[in-house]
Structures are given as C-alpha cells and as structure tokens.
Amino acid sequence: MQRTFDTLALFGLSAVLLVAFYYQFALGELPCPLCALQRVGFIVAGVALMLNLRSGYSPAHYGLVLLTSVAAGGASLRQIALHVVPGSGSYGSALLGWHFYTWAFVAYGALVVYVGAMLLVTRAPQAGERAPRLGFFAKLACVLLVVVAAANAAAFLLECGLGPCPDNPVRYLWWPALR
C-alpha cells in the first residue's frame, strides 16, 4: 500500500511541476527566485519518494521530505506575506482563485500530513529485506520525475545563467528570443 501511495504522490509532484512549466512556457510567466525555491522542494520531495520505491522504505527518506517541505513552505509563506496587504499586488496568474505560491503552501502542508500518515502506518523493513522490483507505473513515475528535474535545471540555466535570478524576471538571460 505504501508503494502505491508513494507512486501516486510522485506522479502528483511531477504534475505540479508540469503545470508550472505550462504557465512558464505557454503563458510566458517566468519564475522568480522564491518561485524557484518552491519548485526545488517538489523535486527533492520526489527524490525522497523515489528512494522509497527504488531502495526500499526508510524513515530517513520521509525525513528529507519534511526538511524540504519546511524550507519550500517557508518560501511560499514569505511570498504570501509579500502580497498579503491589500493593494500590494501579486505575482503571476491565479489558478482556481489562488496564486501558485498559495497553492505551494497548501501542497507542502499536505506533504507534511502525508508523511506523518505514512510514518504511522508503514511497517519497518526487516533486516536484509530488499525493495521489490519496480512495476510499470512506479518506473514511469520515477522516469517522469528525472525528466522534469532535468527540464527545470535547463530552464533555470536559460533564465538566469550562472548567476542569481532578478526579482521580477522578464526574459531568458541565455535565450532572450524565447518568451
């Protein structure tokens, strides 16, 4: 059961990053530095869940999810605070009435709840117990996360080069013609 839920969660994390990619490349909304820190959190959480699938369950993997959720959730909370005063504007489009940094905060809260629930119900592995072979969907979820992580690394190299991103980016540093 734990492997099924981890596989579904891994698909969910990749889906979040793909939606962000759609807004970035189809609608021309470039991510800001705080947006980047929120995206990194989804990648690291995905890495931890992939470790559960590939190498077998370990509380250390869920620990990594918690640490990155606190860091990335902090970035989203900071961005919410920047725009919480009426008239202070917002960054990017809204999806179903909420901006992406608000959705990110909700998602990281949900990840913390998910990890807590999985730590409660998951049986500790026996000594010498090996992880079962990956099924088709679990393998697909792992490959998808690696591809999305690679695409994000490439996109941020294009946008910011080997330096910091501007607070309000309007063009790609290494590919100005791309919008």
Next chain:
Amino acid sequence: MVMALPFLLGLLAAVFAYFGRRRSALVAGAITVAIQAWWLVYHATDKLSIGL
C-alpha cells in the same frame, strides 16, 4: 549565487535515486535542502510592509 545550482543538485540526486545509489542521493538531496534554506534566508530577510 547560482540560481540553477539547487536544480542541478536536485537532478543529480534524482539520477542517483533512480539508479539505486541511496547514500549518494540522500547526500545530494540534503545539500540541496541546505542551499534551499540558505537562499531562503538570503531572499526572505528584508523587511516586510506588515506588522507581525
């Protein structure tokens, strides 16, 4: 500050995890989180225009 650095490290961690290199993936993931936290402090310590 290289904004792409945590993404490159995250990608490295993902590749390690995919190929079953557990310890390497955990180390790369932990370094990524450390950079994430460090840069969060960098980007989130200027004064907000709200009373807390």
